[in-house]
Amino acid sequence: MQSRVGLPLRRTSLVLASLLAVAGCAMSPPRTDDPWEKVNRKVYRFNDKVDRAVIRPTAKAYRTVTTPGLRRALSNFFANVRMPITIANDMLQGDIKDALRGTGRMVINSTVGLLGFFDPATRMKIPAQETDFAATLAQWGVGEGPYIVLPLMGSTSLRDVWRFPVDGYFFDPMTNYVQNRNQPLGQEHWPQLLYLITLRARALDAEALTDGIYDPYVFYRDAYRQRRLYLNYDGQPPLDAIQQMQGIEEEDFESLLEQQREYEKSQNDNNNSP
Template sequence: MRHAPNKAMLRKGLLGVFLLALAGCTIGKPRTDDPWEKFNRKVYAFNVKVDNAVIRPTAVAYRKVTTPNVRRVLSNFFANIRMPITIANDALQGELKDALKGTGRFVINTTVGFLGFFDPASQMRLPPQETDFGATLAKWGVGEGPYLVLPLIGSTTARDIWRMPVDSYFFDPMSRYARNHDFKYGQQHWPNLMFLVTLRASAIDAENLVEGAYDPYVFYRDAYRQRRLYLIYDGEPPIEAIDQLQGIDQDDIDSLLEQQREYEKNKNESDGQQTR
Protein backbone atom coordinates (compact mmCIF):
# COMPACT_ATOMS: atom_id res chain seq x y z
CA MET A 1 0.00 0.00 0.00
CA ARG A 2 1.30 3.46 -0.90
CA HIS A 3 1.60 6.02 1.87
CA ALA A 4 2.04 9.78 1.97
CA PRO A 5 5.73 10.71 2.22
CA ASN A 6 7.12 11.12 5.71
CA LYS A 7 7.56 14.90 6.02
CA ALA A 8 10.82 14.83 7.95
CA MET A 9 12.43 12.41 5.54
CA LEU A 10 11.04 14.30 2.58
CA ARG A 11 12.48 17.57 3.85
CA LYS A 12 15.87 16.00 4.37
CA GLY A 13 15.84 14.33 0.99
CA LEU A 14 14.84 17.43 -0.92
CA LEU A 15 17.22 19.62 1.06
CA GLY A 16 20.12 17.38 0.28
CA VAL A 17 19.52 17.07 -3.43
CA PHE A 18 18.92 20.77 -4.01
CA LEU A 19 21.82 21.96 -1.89
CA LEU A 20 24.19 19.50 -3.48
CA ALA A 21 23.01 20.50 -6.92
CA LEU A 22 22.87 24.26 -6.47
CA ALA A 23 25.50 25.20 -3.95
CA GLY A 24 28.62 24.36 -5.89
CA CYS A 25 29.79 22.53 -2.79
CA THR A 26 33.18 20.92 -2.45
CA ILE A 27 32.06 18.20 -0.05
CA GLY A 28 32.25 14.71 -1.53
CA LYS A 29 29.90 14.52 -4.51
CA PRO A 30 26.72 12.49 -4.01
CA ARG A 31 26.70 9.13 -5.71
CA THR A 32 30.03 9.43 -7.51
CA ASP A 33 29.45 6.00 -9.05
CA ASP A 34 28.90 7.32 -12.55
CA PRO A 35 31.20 5.11 -14.66
CA TRP A 36 29.71 6.34 -17.95
CA GLU A 37 29.96 10.02 -17.04
CA LYS A 38 32.20 10.95 -19.98
CA PHE A 39 29.72 9.48 -22.46
CA ASN A 40 26.74 10.80 -20.50
CA ARG A 41 28.02 14.38 -20.55
CA LYS A 42 28.42 14.30 -24.32
CA VAL A 43 24.87 13.02 -24.78
CA TYR A 44 23.61 15.56 -22.24
CA ALA A 45 25.26 18.39 -24.20
CA PHE A 46 23.62 17.09 -27.38
CA ASN A 47 20.22 16.93 -25.68
CA VAL A 48 20.59 20.51 -24.44
CA LYS A 49 21.29 21.72 -27.97
CA VAL A 50 18.25 19.89 -29.34
CA ASP A 51 16.11 21.24 -26.51
CA ASN A 52 17.23 24.82 -27.10
CA ALA A 53 16.78 24.55 -30.86
CA VAL A 54 13.51 22.63 -31.13
CA ILE A 55 11.83 21.27 -28.01
CA ARG A 56 11.84 24.33 -25.75
CA PRO A 57 10.68 26.76 -28.47
CA THR A 58 7.82 24.39 -29.24
CA ALA A 59 6.88 24.21 -25.56
CA VAL A 60 7.06 28.01 -25.24
CA ALA A 61 4.81 28.41 -28.29
CA TYR A 62 2.39 25.89 -26.80
CA ARG A 63 2.19 27.91 -23.59
CA LYS A 64 1.58 31.12 -25.54
CA VAL A 65 -1.37 29.75 -27.50
CA THR A 66 -3.02 27.93 -24.59
CA THR A 67 -4.45 29.01 -21.27
CA PRO A 68 -3.58 27.34 -17.96
CA ASN A 69 -7.00 25.66 -17.97
CA VAL A 70 -6.42 24.20 -21.44
CA ARG A 71 -2.99 22.94 -20.42
CA ARG A 72 -4.45 21.39 -17.27
CA VAL A 73 -7.17 19.44 -19.08
CA LEU A 74 -4.69 18.22 -21.70
CA SER A 75 -2.31 17.09 -18.95
CA ASN A 76 -5.25 15.34 -17.27
CA PHE A 77 -6.03 13.51 -20.50
CA PHE A 78 -2.50 12.22 -21.00
CA ALA A 79 -2.16 11.25 -17.34
CA ASN A 80 -5.40 9.30 -17.56
CA ILE A 81 -4.71 7.52 -20.83
CA ARG A 82 -1.37 6.32 -19.44
CA MET A 83 -2.97 5.08 -16.22
CA PRO A 84 -2.96 1.43 -17.39
CA ILE A 85 0.85 1.56 -17.09
CA THR A 86 0.51 2.23 -13.37
CA ILE A 87 -2.28 -0.31 -12.93
CA ALA A 88 -0.33 -3.10 -14.63
CA ASN A 89 2.85 -2.41 -12.67
CA ASP A 90 0.98 -2.19 -9.38
CA ALA A 91 -0.33 -5.68 -10.12
CA LEU A 92 3.15 -6.94 -11.05
CA GLN A 93 4.48 -5.54 -7.77
CA GLY A 94 1.79 -7.33 -5.79
CA GLU A 95 0.10 -4.05 -4.86
CA LEU A 96 -3.36 -5.36 -5.71
CA LYS A 97 -5.21 -2.79 -3.61
CA ASP A 98 -3.44 0.02 -5.45
CA ALA A 99 -4.15 -1.67 -8.77
CA LEU A 100 -7.86 -1.73 -7.93
CA LYS A 101 -7.78 1.92 -6.88
CA GLY A 102 -5.99 2.83 -10.09
CA THR A 103 -8.57 0.92 -12.10
CA GLY A 104 -11.37 2.77 -10.32
CA ARG A 105 -9.68 6.08 -11.00
CA PHE A 106 -9.19 5.22 -14.67
CA VAL A 107 -12.82 4.15 -15.14
CA ILE A 108 -14.25 7.20 -13.36
CA ASN A 109 -12.10 9.74 -15.19
CA THR A 110 -12.62 8.04 -18.55
CA THR A 111 -16.41 8.10 -18.17
CA VAL A 112 -17.51 10.85 -15.79
CA GLY A 113 -14.37 12.85 -16.58
CA PHE A 114 -14.99 12.82 -20.34
CA LEU A 115 -12.07 10.65 -21.51
CA GLY A 116 -9.89 11.95 -18.71
CA PHE A 117 -9.95 15.65 -19.60
CA PHE A 118 -11.34 16.21 -16.11
CA ASP A 119 -10.36 14.59 -12.82
CA PRO A 120 -13.43 13.83 -10.69
CA ALA A 121 -11.69 10.75 -9.25
CA SER A 122 -9.42 12.92 -7.10
CA GLN A 123 -12.50 14.39 -5.43
CA MET A 124 -13.64 10.82 -4.73
CA ARG A 125 -10.48 10.08 -2.73
CA LEU A 126 -8.76 8.32 -5.61
CA PRO A 127 -5.67 10.51 -6.05
CA PRO A 128 -3.22 10.00 -8.91
CA GLN A 129 -0.53 7.39 -8.41
CA GLU A 130 2.56 6.65 -10.43
CA THR A 131 4.77 3.65 -10.96
CA ASP A 132 6.40 1.92 -13.90
CA PHE A 133 8.33 -1.17 -14.92
CA GLY A 134 11.59 0.28 -13.62
CA ALA A 135 10.08 0.44 -10.14
CA THR A 136 8.72 -3.07 -10.66
CA LEU A 137 12.20 -4.38 -11.43
CA ALA A 138 13.53 -2.61 -8.33
CA LYS A 139 10.91 -4.30 -6.16
CA TRP A 140 11.81 -7.61 -7.75
CA GLY A 141 15.37 -7.07 -6.51
CA VAL A 142 17.06 -5.91 -9.72
CA GLY A 143 19.93 -3.52 -9.02
CA GLU A 144 19.89 0.05 -10.29
CA GLY A 145 23.00 -0.22 -12.43
CA PRO A 146 24.97 2.73 -13.81
CA TYR A 147 23.38 6.09 -14.54
CA LEU A 148 22.82 6.65 -18.25
CA VAL A 149 21.82 9.57 -20.47
CA LEU A 150 20.19 8.66 -23.78
CA PRO A 151 19.83 10.88 -26.86
CA LEU A 152 16.49 12.75 -26.85
CA ILE A 153 15.28 10.66 -23.89
CA GLY A 154 17.50 11.91 -21.10
CA SER A 155 18.17 10.42 -17.68
CA THR A 156 17.76 6.73 -16.95
CA THR A 157 19.74 3.80 -15.53
CA ALA A 158 20.69 0.34 -16.72
CA ARG A 159 17.58 -0.91 -14.88
CA ASP A 160 15.14 1.88 -15.68
CA ILE A 161 15.90 1.77 -19.39
CA TRP A 162 13.68 -1.32 -19.60
CA ARG A 163 10.61 0.58 -18.46
CA MET A 164 10.39 2.40 -21.79
CA PRO A 165 10.03 -0.57 -24.16
CA VAL A 166 8.05 -2.73 -21.71
CA ASP A 167 5.59 -0.06 -20.59
CA SER A 168 5.18 1.33 -24.10
CA TYR A 169 4.73 -2.00 -25.85
CA PHE A 170 2.56 -3.84 -23.36
CA PHE A 171 0.73 -1.29 -21.23
CA ASP A 172 0.49 2.09 -23.01
CA PRO A 173 -2.89 2.39 -24.81
CA MET A 174 -1.58 5.05 -27.20
CA SER A 175 1.26 2.83 -28.40
CA ARG A 176 -0.98 -0.22 -28.72
CA TYR A 177 -3.54 1.75 -30.74
CA ALA A 178 -0.84 3.09 -33.06
CA ARG A 179 0.49 -0.43 -33.73
CA ASN A 180 -2.93 -1.78 -34.63
CA HIS A 181 -3.97 0.94 -37.08
CA ASP A 182 -2.61 2.31 -40.33
CA PHE A 183 -1.56 5.94 -40.33
CA LYS A 184 -0.02 8.30 -42.87
CA TYR A 185 2.59 11.01 -42.41
CA GLY A 186 3.67 9.68 -39.04
CA GLN A 187 0.31 10.48 -37.47
CA GLN A 188 0.70 7.57 -35.06
CA HIS A 189 3.42 9.56 -33.28
CA TRP A 190 1.44 12.77 -32.86
CA PRO A 191 -0.21 11.90 -29.50
CA ASN A 192 3.13 10.96 -27.93
CA LEU A 193 4.78 14.08 -29.32
CA MET A 194 1.98 16.19 -27.88
CA PHE A 195 2.41 14.43 -24.54
CA LEU A 196 6.12 15.28 -24.55
CA VAL A 197 5.35 18.92 -25.38
CA THR A 198 3.00 19.15 -22.39
CA LEU A 199 5.70 17.69 -20.14
CA ARG A 200 8.33 20.13 -21.43
CA ALA A 201 5.95 23.07 -21.07
CA SER A 202 5.26 22.18 -17.44
CA ALA A 203 9.01 22.17 -16.73
CA ILE A 204 9.62 25.72 -17.94
CA ASP A 205 8.74 27.22 -14.57
CA ALA A 206 11.49 25.16 -12.92
CA GLU A 207 14.26 26.27 -15.28
CA ASN A 208 15.66 28.76 -12.76
CA LEU A 209 16.69 25.84 -10.55
CA VAL A 210 18.82 24.41 -13.33
CA GLU A 211 20.24 27.78 -14.35
CA GLY A 212 21.44 28.33 -10.78
CA ALA A 213 23.13 24.93 -10.56
CA TYR A 214 26.92 24.88 -10.47
CA ASP A 215 26.80 21.81 -12.74
CA PRO A 216 23.49 21.19 -14.55
CA TYR A 217 24.55 17.65 -15.47
CA VAL A 218 25.02 16.77 -11.79
CA PHE A 219 21.75 18.50 -10.95
CA TYR A 220 19.79 16.34 -13.39
CA ARG A 221 21.61 13.17 -12.36
CA ASP A 222 20.99 13.67 -8.65
CA ALA A 223 17.42 14.90 -9.11
CA TYR A 224 16.64 11.87 -11.26
CA ARG A 225 18.04 9.46 -8.69
CA GLN A 226 16.18 11.26 -5.91
CA ARG A 227 12.87 11.05 -7.75
CA ARG A 228 13.32 7.38 -8.59
CA LEU A 229 14.17 6.59 -4.97
CA TYR A 230 10.94 8.11 -3.72
CA LEU A 231 8.95 6.43 -6.49
CA ILE A 232 10.33 2.98 -5.70
CA TYR A 233 9.74 3.33 -1.95
CA ASP A 234 6.25 4.84 -2.40
CA GLY A 235 7.35 8.17 -0.93
CA GLU A 236 8.94 6.68 2.20
CA PRO A 237 12.50 5.59 1.44
CA PRO A 238 14.51 4.39 4.45
CA ILE A 239 16.82 7.04 5.84
CA GLU A 240 19.83 4.87 5.00
CA ALA A 241 18.84 4.92 1.33
CA ILE A 242 18.60 8.71 1.38
CA ASP A 243 22.03 9.05 2.99
CA GLN A 244 23.52 6.66 0.46
CA LEU A 245 21.91 8.57 -2.39
CA GLN A 246 23.19 11.92 -1.21
CA GLY A 247 26.58 10.77 -0.05
CA ILE A 248 26.20 12.81 3.14
CA ASP A 249 25.61 12.39 6.84
CA GLN A 250 23.31 14.45 9.05
CA ASP A 251 26.32 16.45 10.24
CA ASP A 252 26.92 17.66 6.69
CA ILE A 253 23.66 19.64 6.51
CA ASP A 254 24.97 22.71 8.38
CA SER A 255 28.07 22.70 6.22
CA LEU A 256 25.96 22.51 3.08
CA LEU A 257 23.82 25.43 4.22
CA GLU A 258 26.91 27.49 4.91
CA GLN A 259 28.32 26.70 1.48
CA GLN A 260 24.98 27.58 -0.10
CA ARG A 261 25.04 31.00 1.55
CA GLU A 262 28.63 31.54 0.43
CA TYR A 263 27.77 30.49 -3.10
CA GLU A 264 24.82 32.91 -3.25
CA LYS A 265 26.95 35.72 -1.83
CA ASN A 266 29.67 35.20 -4.44
CA LYS A 267 27.10 34.91 -7.22
CA ASN A 268 25.39 38.16 -6.19
CA GLU A 269 28.74 39.96 -6.07
CA SER A 270 29.62 38.62 -9.52
CA ASP A 271 26.25 39.68 -10.94
CA GLY A 272 26.69 43.13 -9.42
CA GLN A 273 30.07 43.58 -11.09
CA GLN A 274 28.66 42.56 -14.47
CA THR A 275 25.90 45.18 -14.29
CA ARG A 276 28.30 48.03 -13.57
Protein backbone atom coordinates in the same frame (compact mmCIF):
# COMPACT_ATOMS: atom_id res chain seq x y z
CA MET B 1 4.49 7.42 -6.47
CA GLN B 2 5.30 9.30 -9.62
CA SER B 3 7.25 8.47 -12.69
CA ARG B 4 8.31 10.66 -15.58
CA VAL B 5 10.27 9.71 -18.66
CA GLY B 6 11.92 11.24 -21.69
CA LEU B 7 13.85 14.39 -22.44
CA PRO B 8 10.89 16.77 -21.98
CA LEU B 9 10.42 15.25 -18.54
CA ARG B 10 13.95 15.97 -17.55
CA ARG B 11 13.22 19.58 -16.65
CA THR B 12 9.81 18.69 -15.24
CA SER B 13 10.25 15.81 -12.82
CA LEU B 14 13.90 16.38 -11.96
CA VAL B 15 13.53 20.06 -11.21
CA LEU B 16 10.68 19.29 -8.83
CA ALA B 17 12.99 16.93 -6.93
CA SER B 18 16.08 19.09 -7.20
CA LEU B 19 15.61 21.01 -3.96
CA LEU B 20 15.71 17.75 -2.07
CA ALA B 21 18.79 16.70 -3.97
CA VAL B 22 20.62 19.93 -3.28
CA ALA B 23 19.56 20.11 0.36
CA GLY B 24 20.73 16.56 0.98
CA CYS B 25 24.15 16.99 -0.58
CA ALA B 26 25.98 19.48 1.60
CA MET B 27 28.85 16.99 1.56
CA SER B 28 29.59 15.44 -1.83
CA PRO B 29 31.62 12.24 -1.67
CA PRO B 30 33.50 11.06 -4.73
CA ARG B 31 30.97 9.57 -7.12
CA THR B 32 31.19 5.83 -7.63
CA ASP B 33 27.88 5.42 -9.44
CA ASP B 34 28.59 7.25 -12.71
CA PRO B 35 31.33 5.22 -14.43
CA TRP B 36 30.10 6.35 -17.86
CA GLU B 37 30.20 10.04 -16.96
CA LYS B 38 32.39 11.03 -19.89
CA VAL B 39 29.94 9.62 -22.44
CA ASN B 40 26.93 10.74 -20.40
CA ARG B 41 28.10 14.33 -20.45
CA LYS B 42 28.40 14.29 -24.23
CA VAL B 43 24.88 12.93 -24.59
CA TYR B 44 23.62 15.47 -22.05
CA ARG B 45 25.10 18.32 -24.10
CA PHE B 46 23.49 16.92 -27.25
CA ASN B 47 20.11 16.66 -25.53
CA ASP B 48 20.42 20.17 -24.18
CA LYS B 49 21.14 21.56 -27.64
CA VAL B 50 18.14 19.74 -29.11
CA ASP B 51 15.97 21.01 -26.28
CA ARG B 52 17.04 24.61 -26.77
CA ALA B 53 16.80 24.47 -30.55
CA VAL B 54 13.58 22.51 -31.04
CA ILE B 55 11.72 21.19 -28.01
CA ARG B 56 11.69 24.26 -25.78
CA PRO B 57 10.59 26.66 -28.57
CA THR B 58 7.83 24.21 -29.50
CA ALA B 59 6.67 24.06 -25.89
CA LYS B 60 6.65 27.88 -25.67
CA ALA B 61 4.62 28.09 -28.87
CA TYR B 62 2.17 25.55 -27.46
CA ARG B 63 1.70 27.67 -24.35
CA THR B 64 1.19 30.75 -26.49
CA VAL B 65 -1.67 29.27 -28.51
CA THR B 66 -3.43 27.45 -25.65
CA THR B 67 -5.22 28.56 -22.50
CA PRO B 68 -4.43 27.25 -19.00
CA GLY B 69 -7.78 25.46 -18.96
CA LEU B 70 -7.08 23.66 -22.24
CA ARG B 71 -3.59 22.66 -21.10
CA ARG B 72 -5.03 21.30 -17.86
CA ALA B 73 -7.63 19.28 -19.75
CA LEU B 74 -5.02 17.80 -22.10
CA SER B 75 -2.76 16.91 -19.17
CA ASN B 76 -5.70 15.20 -17.46
CA PHE B 77 -6.51 13.29 -20.64
CA PHE B 78 -2.98 11.95 -21.11
CA ALA B 79 -2.65 11.04 -17.43
CA ASN B 80 -5.85 9.02 -17.73
CA VAL B 81 -4.76 7.33 -20.97
CA ARG B 82 -1.51 6.21 -19.31
CA MET B 83 -3.20 4.81 -16.20
CA PRO B 84 -2.87 1.18 -17.45
CA ILE B 85 0.89 1.51 -16.97
CA THR B 86 0.38 2.25 -13.29
CA ILE B 87 -2.31 -0.39 -12.82
CA ALA B 88 -0.24 -3.12 -14.46
CA ASN B 89 2.87 -2.31 -12.43
CA ASP B 90 0.90 -2.11 -9.20
CA MET B 91 -0.22 -5.67 -9.91
CA LEU B 92 3.33 -6.79 -10.75
CA GLN B 93 4.47 -5.28 -7.44
CA GLY B 94 1.74 -7.20 -5.60
CA ASP B 95 -0.05 -4.00 -4.59
CA ILE B 96 -3.59 -5.08 -5.43
CA LYS B 97 -5.16 -2.32 -3.36
CA ASP B 98 -3.45 0.41 -5.39
CA ALA B 99 -4.24 -1.44 -8.63
CA LEU B 100 -7.95 -1.45 -7.76
CA ARG B 101 -7.80 2.20 -6.71
CA GLY B 102 -6.13 3.11 -10.00
CA THR B 103 -8.72 1.13 -11.95
CA GLY B 104 -11.53 2.94 -10.17
CA ARG B 105 -9.90 6.28 -10.85
CA MET B 106 -9.55 5.50 -14.56
CA VAL B 107 -13.18 4.33 -14.85
CA ILE B 108 -14.52 7.45 -13.12
CA ASN B 109 -12.43 9.88 -15.14
CA SER B 110 -13.15 8.05 -18.41
CA THR B 111 -16.90 8.27 -17.86
CA VAL B 112 -17.89 11.10 -15.53
CA GLY B 113 -14.72 12.97 -16.50
CA LEU B 114 -15.52 12.79 -20.24
CA LEU B 115 -12.66 10.58 -21.48
CA GLY B 116 -10.36 11.95 -18.80
CA PHE B 117 -10.38 15.60 -19.83
CA PHE B 118 -11.74 16.33 -16.35
CA ASP B 119 -10.61 14.85 -13.05
CA PRO B 120 -13.62 14.16 -10.81
CA ALA B 121 -11.77 11.22 -9.22
CA THR B 122 -9.45 13.56 -7.34
CA ARG B 123 -12.44 15.48 -5.96
CA MET B 124 -13.82 12.09 -4.87
CA LYS B 125 -10.59 11.58 -2.87
CA ILE B 126 -9.06 9.06 -5.27
CA PRO B 127 -5.72 10.80 -5.83
CA ALA B 128 -3.42 10.17 -8.77
CA GLN B 129 -0.65 7.64 -8.17
CA GLU B 130 1.90 6.60 -10.75
CA THR B 131 4.49 3.87 -10.97
CA ASP B 132 6.38 2.12 -13.74
CA PHE B 133 8.40 -0.97 -14.55
CA ALA B 134 11.58 0.59 -13.15
CA ALA B 135 9.92 0.76 -9.74
CA THR B 136 8.69 -2.80 -10.25
CA LEU B 137 12.24 -4.02 -10.86
CA ALA B 138 13.39 -2.16 -7.76
CA GLN B 139 10.63 -3.85 -5.74
CA TRP B 140 11.86 -7.19 -7.10
CA GLY B 141 15.33 -6.45 -5.76
CA VAL B 142 17.09 -5.52 -9.01
CA GLY B 143 19.97 -3.13 -8.39
CA GLU B 144 20.02 0.33 -9.92
CA GLY B 145 23.20 -0.07 -11.92
CA PRO B 146 25.15 2.80 -13.51
CA TYR B 147 23.54 6.11 -14.34
CA ILE B 148 22.88 6.60 -18.07
CA VAL B 149 21.89 9.56 -20.22
CA LEU B 150 20.14 8.44 -23.41
CA PRO B 151 19.85 10.54 -26.57
CA LEU B 152 16.52 12.42 -26.50
CA MET B 153 15.28 10.26 -23.62
CA GLY B 154 17.40 11.79 -20.87
CA SER B 155 18.30 10.44 -17.45
CA THR B 156 17.90 6.79 -16.56
CA SER B 157 19.95 3.88 -15.22
CA LEU B 158 20.85 0.38 -16.33
CA ARG B 159 17.83 -0.91 -14.40
CA ASP B 160 15.42 1.93 -15.10
CA VAL B 161 16.00 1.88 -18.86
CA TRP B 162 13.82 -1.24 -19.10
CA ARG B 163 10.74 0.81 -18.32
CA PHE B 164 10.82 2.23 -21.83
CA PRO B 165 10.37 -1.02 -23.81
CA VAL B 166 8.28 -2.88 -21.21
CA ASP B 167 5.84 -0.13 -20.26
CA GLY B 168 5.78 1.19 -23.80
CA TYR B 169 5.18 -2.11 -25.60
CA PHE B 170 2.94 -3.94 -23.15
CA PHE B 171 1.04 -1.35 -21.11
CA ASP B 172 0.93 2.02 -22.89
CA PRO B 173 -2.30 2.47 -24.92
CA MET B 174 -0.69 5.20 -27.03
CA THR B 175 2.01 2.80 -28.20
CA ASN B 176 -0.62 0.21 -29.07
CA TYR B 177 -2.48 2.89 -31.01
CA VAL B 178 0.63 3.60 -33.09
CA GLN B 179 1.32 -0.07 -33.75
CA ASN B 180 -2.12 -0.72 -35.15
CA ARG B 181 -2.30 2.24 -37.54
CA ASN B 182 -0.49 3.58 -40.58
CA GLN B 183 -1.89 7.00 -41.39
CA PRO B 184 -0.73 9.72 -43.80
CA LEU B 185 1.95 12.10 -42.52
CA GLY B 186 2.52 9.86 -39.52
CA GLN B 187 -0.66 11.07 -37.88
CA GLU B 188 -0.70 8.02 -35.61
CA HIS B 189 2.32 9.55 -33.80
CA TRP B 190 0.69 12.92 -33.21
CA PRO B 191 -0.92 12.01 -29.85
CA GLN B 192 2.45 10.92 -28.44
CA LEU B 193 4.08 14.07 -29.79
CA LEU B 194 1.41 16.26 -28.20
CA TYR B 195 1.84 14.38 -24.92
CA LEU B 196 5.59 15.13 -24.87
CA ILE B 197 4.94 18.79 -25.71
CA THR B 198 2.50 19.12 -22.81
CA LEU B 199 5.11 17.70 -20.46
CA ARG B 200 7.82 20.06 -21.66
CA ALA B 201 5.45 23.03 -21.47
CA ARG B 202 4.71 22.25 -17.82
CA ALA B 203 8.43 22.53 -17.07
CA LEU B 204 8.85 26.06 -18.38
CA ASP B 205 7.80 27.71 -15.11
CA ALA B 206 10.32 25.65 -13.15
CA GLU B 207 13.35 26.57 -15.24
CA ALA B 208 14.26 29.46 -12.96
CA LEU B 209 15.18 26.94 -10.26
CA THR B 210 18.23 25.92 -12.29
CA ASP B 211 19.55 29.44 -12.81
CA GLY B 212 23.05 29.80 -11.44
CA ILE B 213 23.73 26.06 -11.21
CA TYR B 214 27.44 25.59 -11.80
CA ASP B 215 27.19 22.07 -13.22
CA PRO B 216 23.69 21.25 -14.55
CA TYR B 217 24.76 17.72 -15.46
CA VAL B 218 25.48 16.86 -11.82
CA PHE B 219 22.33 18.69 -10.75
CA TYR B 220 20.07 16.60 -12.99
CA ARG B 221 21.91 13.37 -12.29
CA ASP B 222 21.60 13.65 -8.52
CA ALA B 223 18.02 14.91 -8.69
CA TYR B 224 17.01 12.03 -10.96
CA ARG B 225 18.55 9.41 -8.68
CA GLN B 226 17.02 10.89 -5.55
CA ARG B 227 13.60 11.10 -7.17
CA ARG B 228 13.77 7.47 -8.25
CA LEU B 229 14.80 6.46 -4.73
CA TYR B 230 11.80 8.20 -3.19
CA LEU B 231 9.52 6.73 -5.83
CA ASN B 232 10.73 3.19 -5.22
CA TYR B 233 10.10 3.50 -1.48
CA ASP B 234 6.80 5.37 -1.83
CA GLY B 235 8.32 8.56 -0.45
CA GLN B 236 9.89 6.99 2.65
CA PRO B 237 13.31 5.54 1.79
CA PRO B 238 15.26 4.03 4.69
CA LEU B 239 18.48 5.67 5.80
CA ASP B 240 20.65 2.82 4.52
CA ALA B 241 19.14 3.22 1.04
CA ILE B 242 19.89 6.95 1.08
CA GLN B 243 23.46 6.26 2.17
CA GLN B 244 23.85 3.63 -0.52
CA MET B 245 22.61 6.07 -3.15
CA GLN B 246 25.19 8.61 -2.04
CA GLY B 247 27.88 5.96 -1.88
CA ILE B 248 28.31 6.58 1.85
CA GLU B 249 29.02 3.88 4.42
CA GLU B 250 28.62 4.66 8.11
CA GLU B 251 32.35 4.47 8.75
CA ASP B 252 32.96 6.99 5.96
CA PHE B 253 31.24 9.94 7.64
CA GLU B 254 34.26 11.08 9.64
CA SER B 255 36.39 10.94 6.51
CA LEU B 256 33.80 12.96 4.61
CA LEU B 257 33.60 15.54 7.38
CA GLU B 258 37.36 15.93 7.23
CA GLN B 259 37.22 16.34 3.45
CA GLN B 260 34.54 19.00 3.89
CA ARG B 261 36.66 20.89 6.44
CA GLU B 262 39.67 20.79 4.12
CA TYR B 263 37.57 22.03 1.21
CA GLU B 264 36.13 24.92 3.24
CA LYS B 265 39.63 25.83 4.46
CA SER B 266 40.98 25.88 0.91
CA GLN B 267 38.07 28.07 -0.19
CA ASN B 268 38.73 30.51 2.64
CA ASP B 269 42.41 30.61 1.80
CA ASN B 270 41.60 31.36 -1.83
CA ASN B 271 39.17 34.10 -0.88
CA ASN B 272 41.70 35.74 1.44
CA SER B 273 44.59 35.57 -1.01
CA PRO B 274 45.41 38.84 -2.84
